[in-house]
Amino acid sequence: MAHGDITHIDIPVSDLKRAAGFYSALFGWQIAAPPGFEDYPMWQAPNKISGGGLAPRGEGFTQPRSYVEVDSIEETLAKATENGATVVMDKTPISDTSWWAIFTDPDGNAIGLYEGTTEVPESDS
Structure with missing residues (x-):
């Protein structure tokens, strides 16, 4: 994906198992929690392009959040704040080769912002 592409959508849920069953039955999404992310089941649409995660609902996370891929989180946050945005979460590692932030x-x-590469093993489910 390129700078500016929507890369991921998180959906806040109160019951991960129930939500996985609901979205899988409704849209045919493949949903599985990859190793190391057991509390964060990831969904993939039938087109094998669209995807995201089912994340625990909590204070400050009550609506779906889109993530945009960027070349540099630091540069994007600086430009965003220059234009009136507020940083909610600074650049934070996901893995050794990927990071995220929120404004x-x-x-x-x-x-959400995403920078890097995350290799997630495919599941058999």
Whole structure:
């Protein structure tokens, strides 16, 4: 994916197992928790392109959040704040080769940023 592409969508849920069953039955999504991310089942749409995660609902995370791939989280956060955004979470590692961050735009919408490469083993489910 390239800078500016939507790469991932997290959906906040209160019951991971129930949500996995619901979205799998409704849309045919393949849902599995990859090794090392057992509390974060990932979904993939039938097109094998669209995907995201089912994440625990919590304070500050009550609506789906899209993640945009960027070349540099630091540069993107600097540009975002120059244009009225507020950083909610600074660059944080996901793995040795990938990072994420969150900001809110001037209207209060939470937007996630993703930088790097994350290799997730395919599941047999």
